[in-house]
Amino acid sequence: MKxxxxxxxxxxxxxxLAQMHGGGPVSLREIAERQDIPEKYLEQLFRQLRKxxxxxxxxxxxxxxxxxxxxxxxxxxxxxxxxxxPIAVCSCASEGRGEDDCERKPHCxxxxxxxxxxxxxxxxxxxxxxxxxLAETPASDMQGNRGGGS
Amino acid sequence: MKxxxxxxxxxxxxxxLAQMHGGGPVSLREIAERQDIPEKYLEQLFRQLRKxxxxxxxxxxxxxxxxxxxxxxxxxxxxxxxxxxPIAVCSCASEGRGEDDCERKPHCxxxxxxxxxxxxxxxxxxxxxxxxxLAETPASDMQGNRGGGS
DNA sequence: CGTAAATCATACTGATTCGGTCTGAATTGC
DNA sequence: GCAATTCAGACCGAATCAGTATGATTTACG
Numbered sequence: 001m002k003x004x005x006x007x008x009x010x011x012x013x014x015x016x017l018a019q020m021h022g023g024g025p026v027s028l029r030e031i032a033e034r035q036d037i038p039e040k041y042l043e044q045l046f047r048q049l050r051k052x053x054x055x056x057x058x059x060x061x062x063x064x065x066x067x068x069x070x071x072x073x074x075x076x077x078x079x080x081x082x083x084x085x086p087i088a089v090c091s092c093a094s095e096g097r098g099e100d101d102c103e104r105k106p107h108c109x110x111x112x113x114x115x116x117x118x119x120x121x122x123x124x125x126x127x128x129x130x131x132x133x134l135a136e137t138p139a140s141d142m143q144g145n146r147g148g149g150s
Numbered sequence: 151m152k153x154x155x156x157x158x159x160x161x162x163x164x165x166x167l168a169q170m171h172g173g174g175p176v177s178l179r180e181i182a183e184r185q186d187i188p189e190k191y192l193e194q195l196f197r198q199l200r201k202x203x204x205x206x207x208x209x210x211x212x213x214x215x216x217x218x219x220x221x222x223x224x225x226x227x228x229x230x231x232x233x234x235x236p237i238a239v240c241s242c243a244s245e246g247r248g249e250d251d252c253e254r255k256p257h258c259x260x261x262x263x264x265x266x267x268x269x270x271x272x273x274x275x276x277x278x279x280x281x282x283x284l285a286e287t288p289a290s291d292m293q294g295n296r297g298g299g300s
Numbered sequence: 301c302g303t304a305a306a307t308c309a310t311a312c313t314g315a316t317t318c319g320g321t322c323t324g325a326a327t328t329g330c
Numbered sequence: 331g332c333a334a335t336t337c338a339g340a341c342c343g344a345a346t347c348a349g350t351a352t353g354a355t356t357t358a359c360g
Binding site for chain 1: 347348350351355356358
């Protein structure tokens with residue numbers, strides 16, 4: 001029942017990207033430094049985020065990454081799925097693969113609990129966007145804050 | 151974000167024990183067989199459940215295990231904590247250890263999300279008891295069903 | 301053009317965790 | 331006393347995870 005470091009890193013990095021949204025592309029190094037994430041590891045995560053269509057990369061000098069869409073359209077669930085695959089509390093309560101469920105399902109007392117848990121988790125993750133995250137964090141408290149927001 | 155096999159096994163085994171509640175102690179072997187769980191592994195889990203006070207063991211021939219209390223008093227969260235330790239979505243959103251939080255917390259955009267997730271999970275797990283689990287599983291569909299319940 | 305800055309891509313590795321087994325001691329009903 | 335059963339802890343192989351290393355490709359800028 002624990003988040004992977006991939007998810008923790010990716011969400012924080014994406015929040016950073018959302019904060020910078022509208023300006024030019026931001027380099028991996030900047031984000032890694034500000035969020036204290038191993039640069040090479042983050043690079044790996046960004047590739048997955050790019051393949052998932054959440055961000056786009058600009059190569060070459062002065063290049064970097066930026067959000068593909070607007071912060072309102074990216075949920076925490078999207079980010080998690082991009083770097084960790086489908087969200088699945090257990091093999092018998094996962095999204096994606098519909099009904100190759102365990103044969104035990106019909107008489108398993110645990111199944112309804114896992115289903116509720118799965119739904120609860122997914123609904124929390126899918127109902128929070130990058131926009132929401134920025135909105136509930138006072139700008140002046142954020143690292144990497146651009147404008148000297150007084 | 152996945153349940154451990156310890157939790158999956160332990161919850162199923164405890165449901166079985168709840169179902170047998172009232173009769174004499176049930177042996178490890180019976181439960182392991184009915185729920186298709188490696189016996190020696192389950193033994194390990196039962197030791198933890200016993201240390202947590204959820205079940206009691208009777209040694210010797212014709213011995214076995216039974217619930218310490220009534221099914222209404224045991225939640226899925228209790229079982230999970232007994233075999234897997236405190237529930238913690240990440241190091242900065244866990245139960246137990248109160249505030250040795252990460253120094254990033256005040257300016258971290260991700261923190262509120264993890265806190266909501268943690269609360270959501272814990273509240274689902276703590277609001278479901280063994281009694282509830284049996285109640286929502288038709289008796290006739292259960293394995294190890296004793297009475298020919300018609 | 302050349303060079304430096306940056307993304308792209310993949311293979312590798314070291315450590316930790318996980319799921320499960322092995323061996324054996326202690327207890328108790330029959 | 332013997333068989334059944336819980337108690338206890340050490341052990342182990344495999345998978346996963348977090349992170350690194352290496353190098354190719356692209357592009358702004360002087």
